Amino acid sequence: xxxxxxxxxLFPYAIWIALFVIAPIALIIYYSLQDLEGNFTLANYAxxxxxxxxxxxxxxxxxxxxxxxxxxxxxxxxxxLLTKTKHKHLWLMLIIIPSWINLLLKTYAFIxxxxxxxxxxxxxxxxxxxxxxxxxxxxxxxxxxxxIFIPFMxxxxxxxxxxxxPTLVYAARxxxxxxxxxxxxxxxxxxxxxxxxxxxxxxxxxxxxxMITRLIAGNRVITxxxxxxxxxxxxxxxxxxxxxxxFLIFIMVLIMLFTGKNSKGGRA
Amino acid sequence: MERLSPxxxxxxVLVFAILYAPILYLIFYSFNSAGNMNDFESFTWEHYAAVxxxxxxxxxxxxxxxxxxxxxxxxxxxxxxxxxxxxxxxNAKMRSVLLSLNNVLIVSPDVIIGASFLILFTFIGVKLxxxxxxxxxxxxxxxxxxxxxxxxxxxxxTSLIDAARxxxxxxxxxxMRxxxxxxxxxxxxGFFMALTYSLDDFAVTFFVTGNxxxxxxxxxxxxxxTGITLTINAISGLIFVITVLVVVGYYFVNSRSKQAKVGR
Numbered sequence: 001x002x003x004x005x006x007x008x009x010l011f012p013y014a015i016w017i018a019l020f021v022i023a024p025i026a027l028i029i030y031y032s033l034q035d036l037e038g039n040f041t042l043a044n045y046a047x048x049x050x051x052x053x054x055x056x057x058x059x060x061x062x063x064x065x066x067x068x069x070x071x072x073x074x075x076x077x078x079x080x081l082l083t084k085t086k087h088k089h090l091w092l093m094l095i096i097i098p099s100w101i102n103l104l105l106k107t108y109a110f111i112x113x114x115x116x117x118x119x120x121x122x123x124x125x126x127x128x129x130x131x132x133x134x135x136x137x138x139x140x141x142x143x144x145x146x147x148i149f150i151p152f153m154x155x156x157x158x159x160x161x162x163x164x165x166p167t168l169v170y171a172a173r174x175x176x177x178x179x180x181x182x183x184x185x186x187x188x189x190x191x192x193x194x195x196x197x198x199x200x201x202x203x204x205x206x207x208x209x210x211m212i213t214r215l216i217a218g219n220r221v222i223t224x225x226x227x228x229x230x231x232x233x234x235x236x237x238x239x240x241x242x243x244x245x246x247f248l249i250f251i252m253v254l255i256m257l258f259t260g261k262n263s264k265g266g267r268a
Numbered sequence: 269m270e271r272l273s274p275x276x277x278x279x280x281v282l283v284f285a286i287l288y289a290p291i292l293y294l295i296f297y298s299f300n301s302a303g304n305m306n307d308f309e310s311f312t313w314e315h316y317a318a319v320x321x322x323x324x325x326x327x328x329x330x331x332x333x334x335x336x337x338x339x340x341x342x343x344x345x346x347x348x349x350x351x352x353x354x355x356x357x358x359n360a361k362m363r364s365v366l367l368s369l370n371n372v373l374i375v376s377p378d379v380i381i382g383a384s385f386l387i388l389f390t391f392i393g394v395k396l397x398x399x400x401x402x403x404x405x406x407x408x409x410x411x412x413x414x415x416x417x418x419x420x421x422x423x424x425x426t427s428l429i430d431a432a433r434x435x436x437x438x439x440x441x442x443x444m445r446x447x448x449x450x451x452x453x454x455x456x457x458g459f460f461m462a463l464t465y466s467l468d469d470f471a472v473t474f475f476v477t478g479n480x481x482x483x484x485x486x487x488x489x490x491x492x493x494t495g496i497t498l499t500i501n502a503i504s505g506l507i508f509v510i511t512v513l514v515v516v517g518y519y520f521v522n523s524r525s526k527q528a529k530v531g532r
């Protein structure tokens with residue numbers, strides 16, 4: 001390809017990288033080293049390692065873990081069964097449609113569904129129990145998040161299952177493996193890449209979502225994302241917000257490395 | 269092909285039901301004259317009329333579509349040329365650095381993007397509002413366009429370009445009449461993804477929007493925080509219908525173009 005002309009094509013793109021990829025990260029680190037008056041300080045980092053913030057980080061992790069776990073638990077069988085249906089791509093399309101409806105609308109729906117006079121409580125009353133406060137609990141937060149992430153988890157797993165060569169499964173069965181063994185030793189290891197990308201697209205947003213915590217969990221659940229939003233837009237303490245953001249980026253990089261596809265190595 | 273057991277079918281149906289229930293629930297009560305999401309009183313179009321009668325909401329709707337179209341267009345241009353530029357980089361290490369930088373904004377959580385852009389705009393001195401929202405949307409849409417265009421460029425046979433050059437085409441001709449037509453499907457896919465990214469975004473816009481400017485997502489958020497308003501239900505009804513139409517249209521066009529290819 002003619003190099004000189006194409007190289008100049010890189011110019012606006014290079015500006016984009018400098019301005020919106022490198023500069024924002026640099027500015028976040030820069031602000032994390034400042035206090036409210038703009039003096040250089042490490043106080044924000046010291047504050048982050050206090051019990052309050054460590055507790056918050058741990059609980060944010062715990063919720064992200066729960067959300068990812070239940071999303072995977074629901075999604076893997078769905079993806080697996082979808083690949084067995086006749087018009088699998090049509091069914092996959094039907095799974096994807098709900099993910100195109102604005103996140104906020106779906107979250108808003110649960111305000112009504114879980115409400116004190118909503119359909120779930122109406123059902124509870126039919127069985128003779130008193131209406132429960134479901135909204136603004138940890139349960140409702142995890143449930144709504146799992147609901148939101150299911151399509152995003154199904155898609156990569158479906159794709160990797162779809163690529164799986166079925167003769168491998170037949171071979172395993174012919175050689176006497178039970179269906180559970182076939183799954184554990186053949187199907188699951190061969191689709192682990194799909195599972196990893198599913199975890200990636202669930203776990204990182206689960207750490208950082210703030211609108212679900214605000215709308216569904218009241219202020220009972222504080223995730224790292226909620227804390228950043230709080231510091232930036234409510235307390236106006238950009239230094240502390242940036243410090244939390246630095247840690248979130250750090251965690252994100254760790255997860256990327258952990259769930260990244262290792263193209264080299266692996267089993268021969 | 270093995271048949272699905274009844275248990276498996278039940279499970280699939282259950283998951284589908286749960287996925288669609290909240291959406292259908294919203295739409296069902298959008299026709300409720302009682303004004304809440306608990307007791308269906310009688311059928312009414314009044315909430316839909318309220319959407320179209322609210323000039324503020326209409327302005328927000330126009331803003332949302334305008335930002336999506338403009339940011340999609342500009343991101344597609346920057347991203348397409350970026351992808352062409354990346355392919356021209358022959359140094360493998362340099363190329364992988366560029367690709368990693370490209371992916372940073374794709375994997376970054378929205379909160380981080382929003383917060384860091386807020387700092388950036390304040391630092392440079394850009395006033396928050398339409399411009400900052402538009403620029404942010406362009407910024408987070410560029411990498412997805414690159415990812416959509418890149419595979420098309422890589423699968424393109426370079427002898428096509430050599431042939432065009434040998435036949436006397438200028439660099440401009442090669443770009444306009446050989447490269448761009450070849451990668452057009454990738455460009456369209458990228459534009460489409462950029463549109464959906466922009467329309468779907470809430471968190472980034474929430475950070476970089478000022479007081480005077482709002483998009484649909486941000487507006488829904490502030491409405492939902494004050495409680496239940498059936499206007500939101502009517503909006504979801506409209507969005508759902510449009511989404512389904514787009515999907516059906518896409519499916520139809522796709523299967524027709526496939527048939528056309530088979531028929532050739």
